Amino acid sequence: xxxxxxxxxxxxxxLQEDHRKLHAGANAKAALLxxxxxxxxxxxxxxxxxxxxxxxxxxxxxxxxxxxxxxYFSNSMITSxxxxxxxxxxxGARRLKVMLVWADHPATANAxxxxxxxxxxxxxxxxxxxxxxxxxxxxQVTNIATEGADHTNNMEQVVINNPVAGTYNINxxxxxxxxxxxxxxxxxxxxxxxxxVEYPSGGETxxxxxxxxxRWTAYGDESNTFTVEYSDNNGSTWNAxxxxxxxxxxxxxxxxxxxxxxxxxxxxxxxxxxxTAYTDQSDLNFTVLGQPFITxxxxxxxxxxxxxxxxxxx
Numbered sequence: 001x002x003x004x005x006x007x008x009x010x011x012x013x014x015l016q017e018d019h020r021k022l023h024a025g026a027n028a029k030a031a032l033l034x035x036x037x038x039x040x041x042x043x044x045x046x047x048x049x050x051x052x053x054x055x056x057x058x059x060x061x062x063x064x065x066x067x068x069x070x071x072y073f074s075n076s077m078i079t080s081x082x083x084x085x086x087x088x089x090x091x092g093a094r095r096l097k098v099m100l101v102w103a104d105h106p107a108t109a110n111a112x113x114x115x116x117x118x119x120x121x122x123x124x125x126x127x128x129x130x131x132x133x134x135x136x137x138x139x140q141v142t143n144i145a146t147e148g149a150d151h152t153n154n155m156e157q158v159v160i161n162n163p164v165a166g167t168y169n170i171n172x173x174x175x176x177x178x179x180x181x182x183x184x185x186x187x188x189x190x191x192x193x194x195x196x197v198e199y200p201s202g203g204e205t206x207x208x209x210x211x212x213x214x215r216w217t218a219y220g221d222e223s224n225t226f227t228v229e230y231s232d233n234n235g236s237t238w239n240a241x242x243x244x245x246x247x248x249x250x251x252x253x254x255x256x257x258x259x260x261x262x263x264x265x266x267x268x269x270x271x272x273x274x275x276t277a278y279t280d281q282s283d284l285n286f287t288v289l290g291q292p293f294i295t296x297x298x299x300x301x302x303x304x305x306x307x308x309x310x311x312x313x314x
Contacts, residue, residue: 011037011060018064031103032072032185036063039099039157039187042217048134048145048159055157061198062189072187075172077119078180083172087188091165094219095191097157098123098170100133104154105179117182118151120173123158126166131158151175163190193220195271195280202284207291208261214241215254216271218278225274228255234266234285241269263289263313289314 012033019028040063041056049055066072075083089096100121107114123131133156134145150156172186199215206212214228226248228241240246241257248255257269265287272279292308299305 008037008058011058011063014060015063015067018067022068028067029103029183029185031101031183032074032187035072035099035101035155035185035187036066038101038155039097039189040066046142046144049136049157050145051136051141061201066187066189071189072185074183074185076181076183077172077174077177078182079174079177081174085170085172085186087168087170089163089165089168089190090192092193093163093165093190094161094193095189096123096160096163096168097189097191098186099155099157099188100172100184100186101155102182102184105182115152115154116179117154117177118175119154119156119177119182119184120149120175121156121158121186122171122173123160124169124171125160126164126168131160133158191219194218194278195226195273197269197271197280197282200267200269200282200286202282202286204286206259206267206286206288208259208263208288210259212257212259213254214257214269214271216280217253218271218273220278221273221276223250224276225250226252226255227272227274228257229270229272230257230260231268231270232260232262232264232266232288235268235270235281238270247274259288265289 015033015036016028020026037058038055040059042059043056044053073085077083098121100119102117102119105116107116121133125131132147133150135148135150136145137143170186172184174182195216195218197216200206200212228245228248229238230241231238241255245255265285267286267288268282270279270281290311292311294306294308297305297307
């Protein structure tokens, strides 16, 4: 859509910039960025991929974190090869997502099957239970995706809810690669129970008296309410973020916050699940500072003069 296209384009550019900083100016392959963005998206609609929301709503912060933490592998393979990988899932995880993406060889014109190089993904639990990718039924478009062999798409995702702690074995198989070798990217995401403050996360400048929407994500203990607080002294003391901020609805993921009048660059936001240990705060400090009101005049031809009153504490 007219909104989604520029958002995705902008995030792709930011991830590319991030990759260049981490890899001596080298560009990331499109398949890697696609894998990172799709696998870290927040699921919407039916569980797993669906025909309405795809893999969910883009979460640029989580995609960047996966890139920066090197939570991906890359290799090339030919037919019948197997590439094994191991990852460790900690205790308290609510979901494991593993995604395989490759830029497929172009199909011939009017081909009945457009997938040329066919790679297969499996994930094996510590108990030896094997999981296949989630696949959709194009004849029943509202059905929930179920596990099965995928010989249609060049991106496959395995999702394991409430995974037990331990080592998980991932295997990539070259089922049929007539135009090889085929380069692929494999990425994984472990979603933990807890609270994550999304905004303000740090570095922002807020204006006294204005209303800002504090946003967070939260999983686990879904029936418990939240407490939302702010600090203007880097966490030495905490204050209620407003009326009712100590009993925010369990289903809420935002709170309207009237920005305080005290100017400081040591502000933090903290969101906590009541009666649980789940809590999080802004990653970095943000600033509260008055906003100048600027007027423009033309003192003489060809010149413009900007005027504003001094801002206290600027």
